[in-house]
Amino acid sequence: MILSRSLLLLLLGGSASFASSLAVYQDQTIYTTMPKENYIGFAQGIKAKCEGNAVPLSTLSSCPEGKRLCKLLSTVKNSEQELRVVQSNIKVLNQLISLPKPTSFDAANFIETAKQVGEEQAKLSQKEAMLNKEVMIKQRDFQKQAPTRQALQTVKTCKKALELTIPRGYIFFSTNYEADIEEKEITVIQNLSIVNRSGIDIETDRAMFYYRSAHQYVNPLHFNPWIVSKYVPVPKRVYKSKKMMNGKEVMLDMAMMAEESVAGSQQPTAPVASYEDAREYKIKNLTLPSTGVPLDVQVLQWKVPLECEVRAYPYANSKAFHVCSFKPKFQIDSNKWKIKEGEKVINENATGEYYHGKYYLYTTVEEDIKILRKPIVQKERETGIFGGTARKKDGFVLTLTNKSDRSKTLTLVDRIPASTTDEIKVKLLSINSDKKIDYKMLKNGKIEMKIILGANETKKIEVLFEISYDKELKINY
Secondary structure (H helix, E strand, O other): OOOOHHHHHHHHHHHHOOOOEEEEOOOEEEEEEOOOOOEEEOOOOOEEEEOOEEOOEEEOOOOOOOOHHHHHHHHHHHHHHHHHHHHHHHHHHHHHHOOOOOOOOOHHHHHHHHHHHHHHHHHHHHHHHHHHHHHHHHHHHHHHHOOOOOOEEEOOOOOOOEEEEEEOOOEEEEEEEEEEEOOOEEEEEEEEEEEEOOOOOEEEEEEEEEOOOOOOOOOOOOOOOOOOOOOOOOOOOOOOOHHHOOHHHHHHHHHHHHHHHHHHHOOOOOOOOOOOOOOEEEEEEEEEOOOOOOEEEEEEEEEEEOEEEEEEOOOOOOEEEEEEEEOOOOOOOOOEEEEEEOOEEEEEEEEEEEEOOEEEEEEEEEEEEEEEEEEOOHHHOOEEEEOOEEEEEEEEEEEEEEOOOOOEEEEEEEEOOOOOOOOEEEEEEEEEOOOOOEEEEOHHHEEEEEEEEOOOOEEEEEEEEEEEEEOOOOOOO
16 A cells, blocks of 8 residues: 555654653652653663563663663763772782781881882772762762662663653752742742752653642542431440359350441541642643753742731730731742842741731841830739629730831730620720830731831830639630
């Protein structure tokens, strides 16, 4: 049969248009490529398929010279061989020294020989130490890049697409974020950090990275009616001592227990279903050699309006801190950040979180503000009983100090006790300071104050509250 020219071109073009691909999941990696040879790499625990059929793998007796990892392994082996030669020379020299001494000898000649032997021993010892260190460094370098020193190949040549399944941990990725903060705007840069230590140097037209497992199991779930029925009290069982039972009663009781156990096991168990958000990233024309060194690739860059302030929670922490909030354009996958202001690095390990519909970025500690929180001493507390109600006054004093030569504005959040029962009532009595404090009393005892501290100013704030409750009650807070 003679193929038409157009059909022949179509068949030839089909193989040329094949696109290699890489799919990295949390539990495995799938690499599909058009192989030019049987050599795969220094991989371990991988599975290979050609056109959907399993392909057996074998170790190579000799590694192809042109491959990067083969060259690296060759340098490791050369250094190991050089070390073995030096160690062998040391052994031979030590054997020569241990030979029986001649009965008569020339003293001058013996001294000269001993001197030469000593110098040679010192040289060999120094060279051995140097080579030991060199071999260790090269071995570790290779181990970071490949899990084994045995190169793998396919037993049969695959002329179609070869699919390699690589176990978890050999190729992995993470996301990291950088924030460039201006006065009222933030520039967010999201990077993928990809590490390949599979022993396979990868070149692919398209790489996909998934924040989910390739293998997921969801328990079958069907509607189960919620039954309401007439209550029937369960009669209490009378248990007899085993000693008082005869053999027949014991067997009958055990049979009943077994029947109840089986009946109980037939009850439907609570269904369990898991779902991970399918966050995924795509990179075209990716070259990913198996070096064990992270490869950082920028994924996104975007800008949004930003609001920043200094906040403090004296009841939990004596330090104030800077926090910025914004509404992200894209979902944020990691809460670890690098914060910059232009070229200046503010924090290499900042933390962020989603909270109340916004994303909050905790940038730095405000070192210039010192906060001290002390309860009002016991003798200043007043407790009175009016009728059957006890009223107890309590509070605390906040001392804020600005050590800077510039004024500081902060939002201070503190609290008074919050009651969860009508039997105990709490009310704020006063917030006192030399100057009027701008504050809001919010739910659950939360107090939010706006404070302005002048340069080198110290401000004291007294917070008083009252708890009323039945005099027969004992309270704790």
